[in-house]
Amino acid sequence: ETGEVAATPADNGAEYLSPVTIGGQKLNLNFDTGSSDLWVFSTALTSAEIGQHSAFNPSKSSTYKELDGYSFSLSYGDGSGAAGVVGTDTVDIGGATVTRQAIELATSVSSAFVSDADSDGLVGLAFSTLNSVSPTPQKTFFDNIMSELAQPVFTASLDLDGSGTYEFGTIDSSKFTGDLEFTPVNAASGFWQFDSSCYSIGGKTYNRTNATPAIADTGTSLLLLDPEVVQAYYSQVPSANYDSTVGGYTYDCSENLPDFAVAVGDNYMANIPGSGITFSPVDSKTCFGGIQSNSGSDVQIFGDALLKHHFVVFHGESNLLGMAAK
Numbered sequence: 001e002t003g004e005v006a007a008t009p010a011d012n013g014a015e016y017l018s019p020v021t022i023g024g025q026k027l028n029l030n031f032d033t034g035s036s037d038l039w040v041f042s043t044a045l046t047s048a049e050i051g052q053h054s055a056f057n058p059s060k061s062s063t064y065k066e067l068d069g070y071s072f073s074l075s076y077g078d079g080s081g082a083a084g085v086v087g088t089d090t091v092d093i094g095g096a097t098v099t100r101q102a103i104e105l106a107t108s109v110s111s112a113f114v115s116d117a118d119s120d121g122l123v124g125l126a127f128s129t130l131n132s133v134s135p136t137p138q139k140t141f142f143d144n145i146m147s148e149l150a151q152p153v154f155t156a157s158l159d160l161d162g163s164g165t166y167e168f169g170t171i172d173s174s175k176f177t178g179d180l181e182f183t184p185v186n187a188a189s190g191f192w193q194f195d196s197s198c199y200s201i202g203g204k205t206y207n208r209t210n211a212t213p214a215i216a217d218t219g220t221s222l223l224l225l226d227p228e229v230v231q232a233y234y235s236q237v238p239s240a241n242y243d244s245t246v247g248g249y250t251y252d253c254s255e256n257l258p259d260f261a262v263a264v265g266d267n268y269m270a271n272i273p274g275s276g277i278t279f280s281p282v283d284s285k286t287c288f289g290g291i292q293s294n295s296g297s298d299v300q301i302f303g304d305a306l307l308k309h310h311f312v313v314f315h316g317e318s319n320l321l322g323m324a325a326k
């Protein structure tokens with residue numbers, strides 16, 4: 001069995017959304033390798049909260065089964081969150097189907113999710129140990145389907161314009177160039193976590209002794225690195241400075257930015273060409289960089305700003321992360 005879905009850009013240009021069919025109802029969900037809950041907008045929310053979203057209606061699904069007394073409550077790194085009840089239903093992602101997938105129906109969502117009209121919820125693709133369902137944590141879609149897949153993998157090939165594809169069960173060699181380099185993942189963290197102890201700016205490589213580990217996170221838009229690395233990069237950009245009003249480093253859009261690369265394990269340097277560093281315009285002449293600080297937290301977050309320049313393989317049986325150029 002395999003499944004492939006196209007990702008399409010959200011209006012906010014900051015996330016990749018893919019169609020998922022749950023109990024025959026289609027929703028556009030954000031595939032998030034940085035969390036482990038599959039939750040959706042539900043008809044239990046107010047019409048003000050639902051707005052333009054597609055909301056899952058359990059009473060319209062002939063295969064939905066409530067998990068009596070189960071609940072979930074999530075809060076993400078950025079302060080957004082959702083909470084609600086739990087059931088199981090048939091979930092189909094591009095033809096890959098799990099019949100008894102735990103789905104988490106939001107009865108409350110934070111304002112950030114209400115205002116993000118494009119995303120009807122999330123598909124968590126980190127490890128099931130991080131699942132928030134009480135009293136019994138539930139398995140992710142990938143965990144449930146892995147044994148049915150032709151290969152126990154899923155891949156992300158995200159494009160610069162917010163489109164791209166997620167595939168389950170196969171590694172499509174037409175989607176990358178050169179060698180796929182695999183790196184051991186520390187699954188004990190619950191994330192797709194690995195070491196990253198060197199980086200390069202404009203082709204000059206720097207080794208680090210105290211680098212914090214990194215995670216591959218399709219649910220984060222930016223590349224959030226240890227402060228010393230971010231300061232080193234923007235010290236090479238004359239007009240760059242930290243602008244607290246936008247909460248990050250900005251610079252003149254006319255700058256000729258240096259290339260940047262960061263290590264994924266010991267044998268892959270993930271490069272971003274200088275032309276691919278900018279995340280968004282701030283105004284007619286100022287740009288906001290895709291490289292930003294993790295504020296000294298204990299993890300570096302390799303989000304879409306980096307991943308969209310590469311082909312990424314998440315190997316669930318061997319706990320490996322594969323990276324290739326494309």
Ligand SMILES: CC1CCN(C(=N)N)CC1
Nearest residue numbers: 034035076077217219220
């Ligand atoms: C470590 C954090 C990374 C961002 N998150 C996420 N993609 N859901 C939350 C966890």
